[in-house]
Amino acid sequence: MEQIDIYDQFGEPTGVVRDKEAPLGPDEYRMAVGMWIVDKSGRLFLTRRSPKKRYAPGKWENPAGHVQAGETPIHGVIRELFEETGLTVAESQIQLLGCSCSWPYLGRDYGVYMNVNLDEVRFQKGETCGAKWVTFQEFAQMAQAGEFAPSLTRHMRGYRQAFLEFTGNSHSQALDFLIGEENK
Numbered sequence: 001m002e003q004i005d006i007y008d009q010f011g012e013p014t015g016v017v018r019d020k021e022a023p024l025g026p027d028e029y030r031m032a033v034g035m036w037i038v039d040k041s042g043r044l045f046l047t048r049r050s051p052k053k054r055y056a057p058g059k060w061e062n063p064a065g066h067v068q069a070g071e072t073p074i075h076g077v078i079r080e081l082f083e084e085t086g087l088t089v090a091e092s093q094i095q096l097l098g099c100s101c102s103w104p105y106l107g108r109d110y111g112v113y114m115n116v117n118l119d120e121v122r123f124q125k126g127e128t129c130g131a132k133w134v135t136f137q138e139f140a141q142m143a144q145a146g147e148f149a150p151s152l153t154r155h156m157r158g159y160r161q162a163f164l165e166f167t168g169n170s171h172s173q174a175l176d177f178l179i180g181e182e183n184k
Helices: 073-085 136-145 150-156 160-166 177-181
Strands: 003-007 013-019 030-038 044-049 064-066 095-102 105-113 128-134
Touching (some): 003 030, 030 150, 030 160, 044 136, 064 073, 073 105, 073 128, 095 150, 095 160, 105 160, 128 136, 136 177
Parallel strands (some): 030 105
Antiparallel strands (some): 003 013, 030 064, 044 128
């Protein structure tokens, strides 16, 4: 049973701790975190969700998960990255790309520049089952084709421009389709 802190819509902990699967009230949120890794060639690191996952099995995403009770979002994303891939980063290496709010989730998404040898990635049983590098163009095509867990693109709406700048694609219009989805 994984315990999580419950947050308000502004990202402040309410002091309530609950099981991750427990239902939430209309003003209660879970904190989700994600890590974008970009290598020296500008490629993006993606992981594949286990086919055994209840939500979005087999879909691609960035390493991501939930913040546990008593944990800060930045420490949660560092932990999730390690658990899902075996990769380690220091807090000083990563930067906040953006925040999102889509009930019942608040999102905090981070980025790090690092090179990763795919042969050294360790997968978490029941969570991740694959990893790959993609170019930004391949990423945009995958997003358009619906190959990602829906939460990835839903959260990205809140920090799309920061993501484009982080990946070196600040003038790209390849993710403009997300703007139209913001009103859904």
